[in-house]
Amino acid sequence: MASTFKAVKKAVTLPPTVRTLSSGVPHPTLVNLAAIGGGGHHGHGHSGPRSDVQPKWSGGVTRTSSGLVSKTFVTSPVNTFSQQRYIHTSTSAKDAPNVPDFSGYRASSPSNNRALQYFMVGSLGILSASVAKSTVTEFLGTMAASADVLAMAKVEVDLSSIPEGKNVIIKWRGKPVFIRHRTPDEIQEAKSTNWKTLRDPESDDARAKNPEWLVMLGVCTHLGCVPIGEAGDFGGWFCPCHGSHYDISGRIRKGPAPLNLEVPQYEFSEVDGKLIIG
Amino acid sequence: MAFANTFYNTIARRNSVFVTSIFASTFGFTIAFDQGLDKFWDTWNKGKQWKDIRHKYVEES
Numbered sequence: 001m002a003s004t005f006k007a008v009k010k011a012v013t014l015p016p017t018v019r020t021l022s023s024g025v026p027h028p029t030l031v032n033l034a035a036i037g038g039g040g041h042h043g044h045g046h047s048g049p050r051s052d053v054q055p056k057w058s059g060g061v062t063r064t065s066s067g068l069v070s071k072t073f074v075t076s077p078v079n080t081f082s083q084q085r086y087i088h089t090s091t092s093a094k095d096a097p098n099v100p101d102f103s104g105y106r107a108s109s110p111s112n113n114r115a116l117q118y119f120m121v122g123s124l125g126i127l128s129a130s131v132a133k134s135t136v137t138e139f140l141g142t143m144a145a146s147a148d149v150l151a152m153a154k155v156e157v158d159l160s161s162i163p164e165g166k167n168v169i170i171k172w173r174g175k176p177v178f179i180r181h182r183t184p185d186e187i188q189e190a191k192s193t194n195w196k197t198l199r200d201p202e203s204d205d206a207r208a209k210n211p212e213w214l215v216m217l218g219v220c221t222h223l224g225c226v227p228i229g230e231a232g233d234f235g236g237w238f239c240p241c242h243g244s245h246y247d248i249s250g251r252i253r254k255g256p257a258p259l260n261l262e263v264p265q266y267e268f269s270e271v272d273g274k275l276i277i278g
Numbered sequence: 279m280a281f282a283n284t285f286y287n288t289i290a291r292r293n294s295v296f297v298t299s300i301f302a303s304t305f306g307f308t309i310a311f312d313q314g315l316d317k318f319w320d321t322w323n324k325g326k327q328w329k330d331i332r333h334k335y336v337e338e339s
Contacts, residue, residue: 109279109282111279111282111283111286112279112282114282114286115281115282115283115285115286115290116282118285118286118289118290118296119285122289122290122296122299122300122303125297125300125304126300126303126304126307127307129300129301129304130304130307130308130311133304133308134308
């Protein structure tokens, strides 16, 4: 018989009645552990007979005229008070029943968290500030002249082809530019002039980077005529329109013009002996 | 932890200091970013740029 009897084992997957909190404590969802059982001092866990006096209505032995009567109520009659039974198996209505447990997501170190938050805010600030800065600079850069325009705006002059004591007139940005290779006498004369008493006081050193070469715009500062070279009372330039005399440094000495002849931006390239205007 | 608190107490506690340090670091960041990107560009295009092949065509006088 024993050989034929086989214990039937059957695996049953029961639905979980208890879920586990993230803290590891099992939590029976449907049992309201917070409910207080009724009954006042009827605490469990005592041992021995009950210490309080049993009320009359719950039975007991009474003495009557016909002798002792023992009464035992299986169901005690309800007399003085009734109470609501709070312990029950249905889910209790909580204040906010669907709020999940966030304790697993809370930062372990609040100060680290705070520093990280400020760091991220600051980094975003740094990024956006640099983006704003380069946006503005790039936009302003679009207004600047492009490289080809700048290259066109420059003129190179080979100085070795200009002999001493000669004038050369070249065109630069639509205007004539005078270049004079001055002789030592002329340099001496330009430097020795008492320039402080002139109409537009300017020293020769301020007008010519290299005293040998005088570079200036050939436009009369009076009304914009082009003066004639090696002419005039001061051995420099003479404007035929209204008779302005410029000296060998291009300074106005006589006539209606108010200012000296303008000196453009230029520099000497020492490698190949060229003059770059612009 | 100590570093985080130092960071918060020295930089982030006062907004004036915070904003000032943001602008100051923007200055440094922009320079570093530009230079880093230029360096990356040069490495990526090594041998293709004019400054890399200039010596083949131009002889220094």
